[in-house]
Amino acid sequence: MTNLPSRFVIKLGTSVLTAGTDRLNRPYLVSLARQVADLRAQGVQVLLVSSGAVAAGRERLNDAPDHRSRANVPLKQVYAAVGQSRLMHLYEQLFELYGLQVAQALLTRDDLRDRRRYLNARNTLLLCIERGIVPIINENDAVVTAEIRVGDNDNLSAMVAGLVDADLLLILTDITGLYTADPRNDPSAELISEVEVIDERIWSIAGAAGTHRGTGGMQTKIQAAELATRAGTTVVITSGMQPDVVLRVAHGERLGTRFPAAASHLDSRKRWIIAETxxxxxxxxxxxxxxxxxxxxxxxxxxxxxxxxxxxxxxxxxxxxxxxxxxxxxxxxxxxxxxxxxxxxxxxxxxxxxxxxxxxxxxxxxxxxxxx
Structure with missing residues (x-):
C-alpha cells in the first residue's frame, strides 16, 4: 500500500470551484470537504490554496462575466473584497458538516519576501495544522498591487508547499495534465504522465493560456512545479473534476502529470531563497x-x-x-x-x-x- 503524504497542499483553481460555470459549485465543495475529512482521519495534515474569491464576489453582485474585467484591477479587487468572506463562509459551513475547523490566511509576496514575515506565516500555518485546523490560503486580492502580488495561486501554492515542508502538492485544474500539445486544439496531443526534469522542451509545450475565470494557464503550473520540486515536494497536476481525485492522488493513484521531487527537503532559509526567484x-x-x-x-x-x-x-x-x-x-x-x-x-x-x-x-x- 502506498504511504500517504504526511503533509498535503491542494490548490483549487477557479475553473474547478465553479465546474466551468460562473457560479461556485456547492456540491463540489461538499465532496472536497468529505475527502479532506477522510484524509484528516488518517492523520494527513491538509492545507488548501483556494482561488474563487473574485468569482464569488461577481456572483454575489450578480454581475455577468466579462472578458474585459480581467484588465479592470479596481473592479476585480471589489469582487475579491465581497467574495473572500463569502467564499470562506461557504468553506466554514461545508467543512463543519464533517467536523472540520478552517482558518483563513491571506498572503502577499511581501509576506514571503521578508524573512521575519515568512517565518511568522510558517509558524501560524504549522500551528494550525498541528491543531487539526485546515488553513485555506489565498492571495490578498482585495488590496494587493502589482509590485507585491505573487501573481497567481499556482505559484502561491508552491510557495506554501515549501513554507510548510509539504510532501505532496496537488494542483487541480480543468485539464487532465500536461500534454504534448494543447488538447483543446490538437486531437493528437498525448498526456505526459511524468516529468523527471523541467527543461526547455517542457516550457515550450506548456503554453500560456488561461481562462477568463482564472489567472493561470499551464505555464504558471509548470513554474509552480519547478519551484516546489526544487524544495523537495512532489507535484501532481490533474483535473479536479475526476471523482474522489484528492483521495486517489493521496493514495498514490497515477492521475494527470507527476513531477517527482528533485531533492530532499531544503532547510527553511534555502526554501525562502528559491521562492523569490x-x-x-x-x-x-x-x-x-x-x-x-x-x-x-x-x-x-x-x-x-x-x-x-x-x-x-x-x-x-x-x-x-x-x-x-x-x-x-x-x-x-x-x-x-x-x-x-x-x-x-x-x-x-x-x-x-x-x-x-x-x-x-x-x-x-x-x-x-x-x-x-
Whole structure:
C-alpha cells in the first residue's frame, strides 16, 4: 500500500470551484470537504490554496462575466473584497458538516519576501495544522498591487508547499495534465504522465493560456512545479473534476502529470531563497566562477560575471548559469540588474569607485546561495 503524504497542499483553481460555470459549485465543495475529512482521519495534515474569491464576489453582485474585467484591477479587487468572506463562509459551513475547523490566511509576496514575515506565516500555518485546523490560503486580492502580488495561486501554492515542508502538492485544474500539445486544439496531443526534469522542451509545450475565470494557464503550473520540486515536494497536476481525485492522488493513484521531487527537503532559509526567484533573471559566469561556486564554497564576485539578462532588484533571487547554459545556483543579489551590468568583470575593489557606493564585495554571497 502506498504511504500517504504526511503533509498535503491542494490548490483549487477557479475553473474547478465553479465546474466551468460562473457560479461556485456547492456540491463540489461538499465532496472536497468529505475527502479532506477522510484524509484528516488518517492523520494527513491538509492545507488548501483556494482561488474563487473574485468569482464569488461577481456572483454575489450578480454581475455577468466579462472578458474585459480581467484588465479592470479596481473592479476585480471589489469582487475579491465581497467574495473572500463569502467564499470562506461557504468553506466554514461545508467543512463543519464533517467536523472540520478552517482558518483563513491571506498572503502577499511581501509576506514571503521578508524573512521575519515568512517565518511568522510558517509558524501560524504549522500551528494550525498541528491543531487539526485546515488553513485555506489565498492571495490578498482585495488590496494587493502589482509590485507585491505573487501573481497567481499556482505559484502561491508552491510557495506554501515549501513554507510548510509539504510532501505532496496537488494542483487541480480543468485539464487532465500536461500534454504534448494543447488538447483543446490538437486531437493528437498525448498526456505526459511524468516529468523527471523541467527543461526547455517542457516550457515550450506548456503554453500560456488561461481562462477568463482564472489567472493561470499551464505555464504558471509548470513554474509552480519547478519551484516546489526544487524544495523537495512532489507535484501532481490533474483535473479536479475526476471523482474522489484528492483521495486517489493521496493514495498514490497515477492521475494527470507527476513531477517527482528533485531533492530532499531544503532547510527553511534555502526554501525562502528559491521562492523569490525572478524567473527571467540570469547571471552568466565564467569557468573560474563555476569552479569557485560549485567546488570551493565561494561567493559570486563581479569579476566572474560575463553577462546579465533580465531585470531584478537588490534582494531578489537570481539564477546563475555557466556559459554552456547550465543552471548552477540561485541566490540573493546584493545589487540590482543595472548595477551588475556596470560592474561585471571588475574587481571587487572597483565597485565603490564605479557605482559611487557599494553593498559589499560580492554580488551574491555564499550564505545567500543555493547550488542547483
Amino acid at each position: 525572478a524567473r527571467q533573471s540570469r547571471l552568466v559566469v565564467d569557468a573560474g566562477a563555476v569552479q569557485a561556486l560549485r567546488y570551493q564554497g565561494r561567493s559570486l564576485l563581479p569579476a566572474g560575471i560575463v553577462a546579465v539578462e533580465g531585470e531584478f532588484d537588490r534582494g531578489q533571487t537570481v539564477r546563475i548559469f555557466d556559459q554552456e547554459g547550465h543552471e548552477i545556483a540561485r541566490g540573493l543579489t546584493q545589487y540590482r540588474a543595472a548595477d551588475v551590468r556596470t560592474i561585471k568583470g571588475l574587481r571587487s575593489t572597483q565597485i565603490a569607485e564605479t557605482l559611487g557606493y557599494e553593498y559589499g564585495p560580492a554580488v551574491v554571497h555564499r550564505d545567500d546561495m543555493v547550488l542547483m
